[in-house]
Amino acid sequence: xxxxxxxxxxxxxxxxxxxxxxxxxxxxxxxxxxxxxxxxxxxxxxxxxxxxxxxxxxxxxxxxxx
Numbered sequence: 001x002x003x004x005x006x007x008x009x010x011x012x013x014x015x016x017x018x019x020x021x022x023x024x025x026x027x028x029x030x031x032x033x034x035x036x037x038x039x040x041x042x043x044x045x046x047x048x049x050x051x052x053x054x055x056x057x058x059x060x061x062x063x064x065x066x
Contacts, residue, residue: 002030 007030010012012018018027026032039045056064 004035005036006030006032 007028012027019025047060049056
């Protein structure tokens with residue numbers, strides 16, 4: 001899965017979720033929709049990231065915090 005091209009979230013729509021919240025799809029045409037569909041099969045996730053200066057990298061921050 002680490003070879004997918006996933007763009008940063010645009011925080012689209014009035015609430016910043018766009019159609020993601022209601023339709024469970026992203027408006028961007030990248031690899032995220034395929035991964036999201038795959039992730040529906042699991043009860044929990046484990047995220048791993050390199051740590052730089054005692055913090056997770058920017059990509060992980062964007063995914064988990066923004």
